[in-house]
Amino acid sequence: MPEGHTIHRLAADYRERFGGWPVRASSPQGKFADAAALLDGSVLESTEAHGKHLFLGFPRDEWVHIHLGLFGKVDFAAAPAAPPTDTVRLRLANAESYVDLRGPTTCALITDGEKAAVHERLGPDPLRPADDGERAWSRVSRSRTTVAALLMDQKVIAGVGNVYRAEVLFRHGIDPYRAGRDLTRAEWDAVWADLVALMAEGVRLNRIDTVRPEHTPEAMGRPPRVDDHGGEVYVYRRAHQPCHLCGTEIRTAGLAARNLFWCPGCQTA
DNA sequence: AGCTCATGGCGAG
DNA sequence: TCGCCCTGAGCTG
Numbered sequence: 001m002p003e004g005h006t007i008h009r010l011a012a013d014y015r016e017r018f019g020g021w022p023v024r025a026s027s028p029q030g031k032f033a034d035a036a037a038l039l040d041g042s043v044l045e046s047t048e049a050h051g052k053h054l055f056l057g058f059p060r061d062e063w064v065h066i067h068l069g070l071f072g073k074v075d076f077a078a079a080p081a082a083p084p085t086d087t088v089r090l091r092l093a094n095a096e097s098y099v100d101l102r103g104p105t106t107c108a109l110i111t112d113g114e115k116a117a118v119h120e121r122l123g124p125d126p127l128r129p130a131d132d133g134e135r136a137w138s139r140v141s142r143s144r145t146t147v148a149a150l151l152m153d154q155k156v157i158a159g160v161g162n163v164y165r166a167e168v169l170f171r172h173g174i175d176p177y178r179a180g181r182d183l184t185r186a187e188w189d190a191v192w193a194d195l196v197a198l199m200a201e202g203v204r205l206n207r208i209d210t211v212r213p214e215h216t217p218e219a220m221g222r223p224p225r226v227d228d229h230g231g232e233v234y235v236y237r238r239a240h241q242p243c244h245l246c247g248t249e250i251r252t253a254g255l256a257a258r259n260l261f262w263c264p265g266c267q268t269a
Numbered sequence: 270a271g272c273t274c275a276t277g278g279c280g281a282g
Numbered sequence: 283t284c285g286c287c288c289t290g291a292g293c294t295g
Contacts, residue, residue: 002276002277069289071288
């Protein structure tokens with residue numbers, strides 16, 4: 001279940017285990033069989049992530065474009081490869097490892113030009129070192145749309161999903177329903193910088209932790225706790241529970257077909 | 270066995 | 283805004 005940090009982590013993991021050498025490619029499920037047959041035996045030359053999009057680079061400027069969507073999963077394991085289940089869209093394997101991709105929204109063989117078009121329609125990614133928040137600010141600062149919706153719009157900023165959205169707004173005390181154009185430059189700069197740090201930490205730990213050291217259960221003298229999704233958070237999926245900081249009941253509401261979570265006590269400005 | 274829900278995104282109306 | 287696509291876990295019966 002992927003936000004941008006997962007995809008960047010996958011790019012590194014595919015590179016580490018399979019980069020620079022020929023790979024066996026197959027599609028046990030069959031939906032990617034023709035492309036897998038074409039790629040079988042060729043060298044995985046590079047890997048790249050932009051937001052929630054993953055690209056595996058092969059010779060002749062061909063790329064496997066992967067988007068996990070809401071359900072997609074990638075599992076790495078040591079050789080010998082187990083018999084695949086019938087939902088494995090793409091399996092790569094070498095002498096040491098194999099990796100199975102299941103349930104992606106997208107798994108397609110594309111050209112350099114098609115890859116460029118994907119980058120074109122994505123906003124800056126806090127995890128891409130060359131990107132910065134300036135382009136995002138130019139859209140946010142002119143938009144009447146809520147900041148909650150803007151953060152989920154991949155054309156505005158790439159890689160933020162429902163967890164980082166909820167958590168970064170909490171960490172900055174920003175009411176999710178404020179219009180983008182009502183944010184100050186300083187607020188946006190702080191949000192961007194925080195996403196850069198939070199998401200980098202997400203890549204490192206392979207999970208989303210957003211609770212500041214001074215707010216951990218230990219620091220606050222409370223029993224240890226891990227939230228449903230496997231990390232420690234302030235508001236995500238904590239509807240109707242008390243805010244860790246002010247005790248106000250966390251609220252939830254639908255916004256653009258997703259569940260939004262926030263603390264009305266802490267997120268006012 | 271069937272239902273619901275999930276860290277996403279697209280296209281039709 | 284809604285329906286739809288992708289899969290699997292965790293319920294309920």
